[in-house]
Amino acid sequence: MLRIRPGARLYEPDDHPFLTRELRGYDPTMSPLEVLNAARGWWVLAEAAENEKFAVVVSRNTGLVVMAVAIERWEQDEQGRRAFAGRILPSGNPVHDRYVDQPDPTPNAVRSAVTYFSDDEFDNLPCRCGCGEPTRTQWRPGHDQRALHTLIRTDFDGSVAAFLDWYQAHHSETQTV
Incomplete structure (x- = not known):
């Protein structure tokens, strides 16, 4: 799991197609979408980060987790930095309920804005x-x-061709402009 502890809120527009945002950092007046976009990246991370499924965002001021995020995909920019796309986990989700409004799950000695931590559950x-x-x-x-x-095997009698035909027929129907 990733722990993201952004710095102070800064106006720093980014118009990358994967991550368009006006702000980075964090302060409690930001909307949930602004917090999510600030937390998403761009971070200098190893490729192994792409194995992480969840992230929590921690306020530097309070030391409390302010958001839990399900990571859905990753992208790398031309400088090799990584950003993720994800969705905010609501109350009632086990990850949200375990971490949000709780203390930073990593030791206070960790200075990096992004760190990894394990939660076997x-x-x-x-x-x-x-x-x-x-x-x-x-x-x-x-x-x-x-x-x-x-x-x-189950739905197409083992025929890859039948599956591909079905996929092509249904995929073209769901394309949007």
């Missing part, structure tokens, strides 16, 4: 293929293919 979720094996990502290695081919 959320870092070791079951693989999406249904095997039940724990994983830090959505899938155990190779299990995404296992799930796809199980779907093809």
